[in-house]
Amino acid sequence: MSDTFDPPLQAVVDDVAQALAEDIGIGDATAALLPDEADDAYLLCKEDAVVCGRPWFDACHRALDPEVAIEWHVREGQRVTAGTVLATLHGRSRALVSAERASLNFMQTLSATATSTAAHVDAVQGTRARILDTRKTIPGLRQAQKYAVRVGGGSNHRMGLYDAVMLKENHIRAAGSLTAAAEAARAMHPALPLIVEVESLEQLREALDVGCDRILVDDFPAAMRRQAVAITAAHARPVPLEVSGGVDLTGLRAIAEDGVDCISIGALTKHVRAIDMSLKLGPAPVGPG
Template structure:
């Protein structure tokens, strides 16, 4: 085994939110009852959880909650930690409980674990790619409906950082807001007056807008779809006198794994990537009854 990919402390997910996610997933899957599992004798049995590809494991709280919702006495013994990198063929956990409950909870528990492990694994790949540059990898609001908190937790497990959670915890000015107020500076003044206690993020589309945002003041500036030369100029402006790097620069738009290192190398503070949570590729897992292979 290796150490978890994320070395900083990760706040565990809210148990009440996990329980709500699980209740919704089990209701969707079980409906009026698992008619196939009902064919099985409902005696004690055991199972093992197999990971079929290299991954960063994420989603243990949801997996556990699915099984405990159907069998409160189930025993789940994990062999890996949340956030741990594992190789293909790793047995992640063994379970002992009622056979019908093990089978009925299988799909929902795997759906959570494979999806969140996929998000954590993708995030870790981007974090690895920018290692040593000082650039932080951020997520976006492009999440699966109803699973935003879970996916944003998975980003943290993968070593990334969360952008704003929703439309309520930060003000983000974009082209429509600038158009409505007439200028970057006027939009910033209106936002500060309306929400003085919230972080203020401003998206700019030109170097002139960048200078205006830097002069007006905000908490972060997002440079959207700048080409490499313009991006480097933006970093030079933001880090030079009189601004001296006080306002972090964030890059978004058209970022992929092949090019993320070069973007980080230009000196930007953050790179936000919608694909961490939008382009979900689930990790290949299986839950099988019986003892694990030797």
């Protein structure tokens, strides 16, 4: 996989500044016990993973030691096995240990999202379905986690409430009908994508007739989902169909094979189990990995 991803540079700066501020505060009391001299360190991945978070890791260490040398042995987005040395560092020992936890937190969390995303992307390989994330992200880390989804091979849904109009049950109810809600959305936000969530096949037909950029079928049973695919394909103006709700890795392939275009999965960013990594002072071990 390529390492030519587009990290959100201002988010990296802001995320790292906040992480270091909350961890170091007025100063690292323990690191002050170390001699402030040059030392080596290495970043070890202890389980199979998709590597993600290099920009945040680098920024953590360079914020405390601008002269630190970081040599990466893997690409962003590369799949690695347990025991792989991801990077070696050479810099001031106090700065290395002070930046350790914040840099690891970013690497472990973002690699977790990238690894989970890659597993879901693998499950739908060969179908037309794309794996999307949601807004169910860790507060303050939305741009970072959505970057990790891209690194894992997935695609981003809307970034927030500002870059797409998404009509759900409450919006439709307040407007009086799906058609009225869609027409109002188009009039008020003509430049924004319009996504409509439907709860029945009748609403699906209405959404197709009124026109939108994507239709989300939420919690449709399998037979009803296949009907939705057929109805959409037969329409004069078919639009992409998205499935959401109750999606897990076990049933993912069957959903994709029904012919839907997108599957959005909150678990990619919500159910995060950090990848086990460690940063150790000293020269990296020599051998496999």
